[in-house]
Amino acid sequence: MNNFDYYNPVHVIFGAGELSRLGTEAGKIGKKICLVSYKELTCLHGLMQRIRRLLEKEGLEIIPFFEAEPNPEIETIKKGAALCKREQVDLIIGVGGGSAMDAAKAIAAGVCYEGDLWNMVYSRHDAIQAIPPVEALPTLMIPTLPATGSEMNNCAVLTNRTLGEKSYIWGNCLYPKVSIIDPELTLTLPAYQTACAAADTISHVLEIYLNGEEDSDLQHYFQEGVMRTVMDNVGKVLADPENLSARSHLQWAATCAINGWASPGDAWTPMHQIGHVLTTRHKIPHGASLSIMMPAWMEYMADRRKTQYYRFAVNVMQINPDHKSKNEVIREGIIAFKSFLKEIGVPVSLQAMNIEPADLPAIVQDVIKISFNEKGVLHANPPATANDVMRVLEVAF
Ligand SMILES: [Fe+2]
Structure with a gap:
């Protein structure tokens, strides 16, 4: 059997209907929230309205960043991180599948990162220079797709179109603080x-x-x-x-x-x-x-x-x-x-x-x-x- 270190600090709130706790749980962490999700929101439109109501009911301010694409790109992460810095947000909420959650994580790390954000990413010819993030804004995840497990791990996958590469960032600062895993949100998944x-x-x-x-x-x-x-x-x-x-x-x-x-x-x-x-x-x-x-x-x-x-x-x-x-x-x-x-x-x-x-x-x-x-x-x-x-x-x- 292997020796290992194990660390996982994510507060998981699991179950049908648990999204109703979003406002209370988010309010314990921050007051000004960047909401990260996809460019095309048609299928998530109703959910986003509900999320807005839950957050606004607790007096929380929302900065939307609906620009994540499938396989989130490093340029999008840079844009999101710049927005969060400018608006001085104190919590990032990712809503969607792995791409939206990974974008939220990478933006949270990007806000605190010095230098080119692609340096966070491990890939073969960057491996020597890769500098993993050690600090990030707190994140809260709301998965709508049962797949990537990004809601309870310390990893995100990013794409660099210019280099034609897709690879990982890791770091314990990437663990979400809270994940509300509500299977009702997957009922309409095709x-x-x-x-x-x-x-x-x-x-x-x-x-x-x-x-x-x-x-x-x-x-x-x-x-x-x-x-x-x-x-x-x-x-x-x-x-x-x-x-x-x-x-x-x-x-x-x-x-x-x-x-x-x-x-x-x-x-x-x-x-x-x-x-x-x-x-x-x-x-x-x-x-x-x-x-x-x-x-x-x-x-x-x-x-x-x-x-x-x-x-x-x-x-x-x-x-x-x-x-x-x-x-x-x-x-x-x-x-x-x-x-x-x-x-x-x-x-x-x-x-x-x-x-x-x-x-x-x-x-x-x-x-x-x-x-x-x-x-x-x-x-x-x-x-x-x-x-x-x-x-x-x-x-x-
Ligand atoms: Fe996978």
């Missing part, structure tokens, strides 16, 4: 976004399950629990979008998948690293990039970690191992997982996203540039070479 969110949640634990330390009993049971919870509930939601119970399970699973509980001492995200390049170069939604990468990675890598892939087949995909060889069980597990992804309606091939074989070398080069470590490999267990990444992408066709 089927495709719900399915992509489910794939993203599964990927957050699956990557570590398949790449991390094998001697981690509680961790593996926890990861299996997250994956089973998503698999048991996403179908119910797709059949009945207003199933609040199933929506609640998806929401809590998403938060717990990536708040540190499922991965103490392990941090493995090779599929995400390839997925980020697919998003940046080919505009594939984050969850869809993972639904494509997961089965391809598994098909290619299974022989290298047979114990974990066998365990996945039996404990997660519930394959009956009786009278079958280890390899047969492993293969059945991967096939069953791919079938599950197809059934919920997410893509499982690059072809489905109009990517051509000729696009692959440039994708591999970007993965090398952004995510390969100083030893010239992608952080995975065992480490993945450039040839491995190419082969995985080929399997993904």
Whole structure:
């Protein structure tokens, strides 16, 4: 079992109807609030009006910043941070999916940061100079999408269009002070976004399950629990979008998948690293990039970690191992997982996203540039070479 430090100070308020506590909870932290959300607010219009009423009822002042885009860009973060400085806000509230919450976090850090805000971001050729943020304004998160878990972790993902890079910032100052996780806010989420969110949640634990330390009993049971919870509930939601119970399970699973509980001492995200390049170069939604990468990675890598892939087949995909060889069980597990992804309606091939074989070398080069470590490999267990990444992408066709 790994040694680890664990720290998570987020005050989580979870449950249907809990958004009603927003004004009181926000008022305990600040008085002048920057409200961060998306450019196109049509689907969140009613929610925003309700949030305004809850905050104004407590006498709180609101500065709107509805400029976050999917995969928030560093230029937007700079603009938001400048607004918050100018207006001297003392609390930032992020409303939306991971992109809105990540924008809120990055803006909160950007307000207190000296120098170019892109220096906060880890990427391969910036890694030496990356200076993580150590101070940030307090944030309060209101997730409307059960996926990224940004509401309970210390990470944000930003994009630099000029450099063509998507990468992370980390820092304990990025933990939200409070997160109000109200599953009622996900009831109107369309089927495709719900399915992509489910794939993203599964990927957050699956990557570590398949790449991390094998001697981690509680961790593996926890990861299996997250994956089973998503698999048991996403179908119910797709059949009945207003199933609040199933929506609640998806929401809590998403938060717990990536708040540190499922991965103490392990941090493995090779599929995400390839997925980020697919998003940046080919505009594939984050969850869809993972639904494509997961089965391809598994098909290619299974022989290298047979114990974990066998365990996945039996404990997660519930394959009956009786009278079958280890390899047969492993293969059945991967096939069953791919079938599950197809059934919920997410893509499982690059072809489905109009990517051509000729696009692959440039994708591999970007993965090398952004995510390969100083030893010239992608952080995975065992480490993945450039040839491995190419082969995985080929399997993904
Ligand atoms: Fe993700």
